[in-house]
Amino acid sequence: MKEIFKITLSLTVVCIVASLILGFVYAKTEHARKLNDERIEQQTIQSLLGYGVGAKIPSDLKVYPVYRYVITTEKGETVLGYVLPIKDNKVVLAEMDLSGNPTNVIPIPVELSALSDKATRDNAVNAVLPKGSKSIYAQTIFVADQGGKRLGYVVPGVTQGFKSFIKLMVSLNPDFTVTGVAVTSAEEDPGLGAEIQKSFFRNQFVGKTIELLKKLTVVKEPLPANYAAALDPAKAKAKGLTPEQVKEIKEKHLKDNIYALTGATISSRAMTNGVVSTVKKFVYRLDKLNEAIKKEQLSVAF
């Protein structure tokens, strides 16, 4: 009987010490980890907009986040809430019903830059909503603006991959033509499905217009060798292709479907469906949002 207390005490002490160490390390590293995550996200967005590592970012390039919330009102109705940046560095919460009719605009008394933190943002949104309504964060889209001219959009999306979810980001120009695709997190098999992150696969989506995307499928055919070289900037350089030749090859294959990766058809299909559905949903939502902005005569920042 005495021994059981000894054992219990020993194990409890081990667990308490371990959890104290973990708590200490977590508290010390939490802030830095969050900053790193934010920096990586910013870099992904910038490289999708064409400003990769080392490129000089123009000073008038601004990327505005637009946060979408799903709000359940006190009467039990579901409405959409967009946290929009408006001129003079102010922020509003624009509510609209599910068919896109604007219902309400509430100013949020918080700076836009402070809202990038999810907990702060959730609190700010809940604080301006009437009592009894609930809000759930859904998505962030990024609108890029250069000197008052709309440069494009960066839209995150999620799709079911081979084993778990593939998180991706698609950048679009104002006519909704894909300008870049990035995979932000994926757990596909190395050597097979993980090839979706390689530029020769991702760049197959670049240049596809919204009309092409609507009919886009995956074909189980080998990727033509010169197209593969044109899609990968490093390979194009090694093969000595001039930028004009690269452009010509890409134009020739622009209307092609997506060539499946060898041994990873499911991952290829998942990526294609993910990009297509992300863009389709975004185009639909942006259309409604633009209409609502016009009706409410909001002077948005972008």
Place this chain on the structure above:
Amino acid sequence: MSSNLRLIWNGLIPENPIFRLALSMCPAVAVTTSVENGLMLGLAVVFVQVFSSCTVSIFKSFIHPRIRIPAYVIVIALWVTVIDMILPVISPDVYKKVELFVKLIVVFAIIISRLELFASKEPLIPSFFDGLGMGFGFLFGLCLIGAIREFFGTGQLFGYDILGFNPLLIMVLPAGGFFVIGFIMAIFNWLEYKITGKIPTSGGAH
């Protein structure tokens, strides 16, 4: 000093965790589709093995013998979690690559078996070198398997194209892992037979 070096050598070849002890075979098959994967997981294992061996060696008198296994698991999990939290701060790019592997290490048979067989009996310095040796042995094994599979399966090494075509796609598929490990194990056994003249007895697989 020479006994410490022998501990490292011991983990590297004569008691190699994968090819001689046949421990932690599951990750050895699962992640070794390229040298880079093998290297990353191997490095993570070296750290966890060394830290866990040292911790258990220092605190072995405090751990009640009847609850040693749960206590060891907590020690391993502690170091794995600490690495999982510190690495993204030090080097986010490396972390992105090893993120998946680091969390797997808690359940590796090799680490807990070294704690049980070695670190719980020996003082700090030999435990440190034993952990280092076992970690390096695991790293070496993973890199060797990864190199063979990547070269024959994709015609590449470290992601650089060498052949320009895939000689044997099956090598990067799961079945290829079993083939490669089987052949390397056979070579190790054959070498032992040649050197000692005795037919090697098989280790217990986990």
